[in-house]
Amino acid sequence: MVWVPLFLVALVVTGIACARACRDAVTADLLGRGAAPELTVLEAAYLAGGPLRVADLTLVSLHRARLVLLAHTGWATVVDAAGGRDELERTVLGAIGPDGQSPIPAVRPLVAEAACVRALADGLVARGLALPEPARRATVAGGRGLRAAFLLTLGLGAAAALLVPEGERGPVLAWFALPLLAAGLCLLVARADAPGCWASPAGRRLLAELSPRDPMTALARRGTAVLEPELRAAFRTAFRVHDTRHRP
Known part of the structure; x- marks a missing residue:
């Protein structure tokens, strides 16, 4: 069970990164309500x-x-x-x-x-259409955190697979696939939702209507x-x- 501490580290890091990204997304989504x-x-x-x-x-x-x-x-x-x-x-x-x-x-x-x-x-x-500087920096930092969590989980999963006998690698990799999938999905959503990090969700909706x-x-x-x-x-x-x- 030497791989369990590595899995817990990956789980905690990914959880924090995903929670931070979700928090920033919810905060940004509250901007621009009722804007012209x-x-x-x-x-x-x-x-x-x-x-x-x-x-x-x-x-x-x-x-x-x-x-x-x-x-x-x-x-x-x-x-x-x-x-x-x-x-x-x-x-x-x-x-x-x-x-x-x-x-x-x-x-x-x-x-x-x-x-x-x-x-x-x-x-x-x-007007709530552009992200304030602190929110923009938080969004960028959140994306970097997700990328770091994804790469860290990938590396820890590979290391854990090398620490167990060959016959046990399948279940170990399956456990690491959970935080890896979570980080990857959050990263894809974050990149698709705010590619430039200048507009709030309300601003992006207005841009899409032009x-x-x-x-x-x-x-x-x-x-x-x-x-x-x-x-x-x-x-x-x-x-x-x-x-x-x-x-x-």
Whole structure:
């Protein structure tokens, strides 16, 4: 019975990880009850992809309005510095810099950290459509805990199987399959339910109701993958730059 302590460790770790993930899911689900059932395209961009998605959407909007040129080389060039139509667009023009030209990877994080983007996020949090920072971090930590529990159970099960005679390995592995299955199912549900960890369940429901036919709405929901090849090439360089400041 040398495998029993290993099984108990796997059971306790998996139980704690699953309970934590369920608690965070219930807490998030309480957000957004009674929220106004409308989203602007910028709000949709934040809920689907966070501050960097808002920056991408604004850059594309300026490009299509012929106020900024996004080159396939990954550079943004200001065409009309006085043409910003709102605070966010003026922030993008300012982030490109006084020379009127800057690499897109340098512009995106500056816009993502702007006060107007934070105000957009705060408004969504107040309406219960976006996860507050503590809840978002808890959701991310819960997912990591589930992955760790799954891998730990897998390793302990393998070790336990090596500690018993070959004829007893089947029942031992069957016992370890229980916490392994629990951790795996919780991990799958967590990853499917909150892939970006920006929107609350109420926010994700509103995102799902948006029509994908509008190009800007599709960009807000799915990112630059929906753009035409020339614009995709412009952002491809940006995505090669490793920036984790605005990722879950």
